[in-house]
Amino acid sequence: xxxxxxITAVFVLGIVLxxxxxxxxxxxxxxxxxxxxxxxxxFIGIVxxxxxxxxxxxxxxxxxxxLVPAGTIVGTYLGVICTAIFLxxxxxxxxLAVGSGFGYYSLSSIIITNVNGSYLxxxxxxxxxxxxxxTLLMAPIIVRISGKISLISSGGATSMDSTLPIIIKYSGERxxxxxxxxxxxxxxxxxxxxxxxxxxx
Numbered sequence: 001x002x003x004x005x006x007i008t009a010v011f012v013l014g015i016v017l018x019x020x021x022x023x024x025x026x027x028x029x030x031x032x033x034x035x036x037x038x039x040x041x042x043f044i045g046i047v048x049x050x051x052x053x054x055x056x057x058x059x060x061x062x063x064x065x066x067l068v069p070a071g072t073i074v075g076t077y078l079g080v081i082c083t084a085i086f087l088x089x090x091x092x093x094x095x096l097a098v099g100s101g102f103g104y105y106s107l108s109s110i111i112i113t114n115v116n117g118s119y120l121x122x123x124x125x126x127x128x129x130x131x132x133x134x135t136l137l138m139a140p141i142i143v144r145i146s147g148k149i150s151l152i153s154s155g156g157a158t159s160m161d162s163t164l165p166i167i168i169k170y171s172g173e174r175x176x177x178x179x180x181x182x183x184x185x186x187x188x189x190x191x192x193x194x195x196x197x198x199x200x201x
Contacts, residue, residue: 008129036110068178069185072153073193076102093197094120100193101128102186103135103156103163108194115198131156135163139170148172152179157190159183 017023080099084092098120101108105128113121135142135154142151148171155163160183167179 011125065178065181066185068149068152068182069189071149072102072156072182072186073189075153076100076156090120090123097194097197098124098127100190100197101131101157102190103128103131103158104187104190105129105132107190111191111194112198115195128156132158132162136166139166143170148175149178152182155179155183157183157186160187 076099077096080095081092084090084095087095094116097112097116098108101112101124105125108128109121109125112124132155135151135156135158138154139151142154151167151171152159152175155167158164159167159179160181164176164179164183168176171179
């Protein structure tokens with residue numbers, strides 16, 4: 001929760017400083033988000049490549065484990081399509097792009113901002129951040145109502161890191177490998193799915 005609150009605080013601070021014009025003019029006039037995206041993708045690659053658990057997780061999996069990220073993707077898309085009914089100002093393509101963040105708010109919001117503008121990028125940031133917060137706060141209720149696997153799907157891309165401890169606590173240690181695999185697959189897919197939906201669909 002501290003990490004989520006910290007991210008939200010930094011975001012709000014950026015809005016306040018931007019509105020108040022308290023930052024240097026060259027910082028306000030130039031768009032540095034593309035460079036931030038490059039750095040973010042670079043460091044994601046380093047983290048995934050240097051993580052010794054990545055290969056061990058892949059070696060331990062049964063082919064049926066692939067159904068978890070597949071189900072997460074299908075469930076997320078069905079959910080955001082239903083949400084689109086209540087958001088006439090957004091197209092189905094736009095809500096699908098937001099949903100394709102799968103909780104990975106930092107990466108998806110930067111990509112969406114670069115391709116579609118800051119309005120949709122802000123929506124992506126807030127909605128994907130809320131996905132993580134809801135998973136953390138509602139974990140016992142999610143498990144009780146929908147089952148242990150559903151908590152992993154709720155965490156989305158964050159199920160390999162920030163929501164992993166809470167998933168293990170309420171779903172059990174035997175679901176840890178499934179959770180890491182789910183988060184790993186979704187983390188890799190986020191930039192491809194978001195870009196594909198915004199540029200091709």
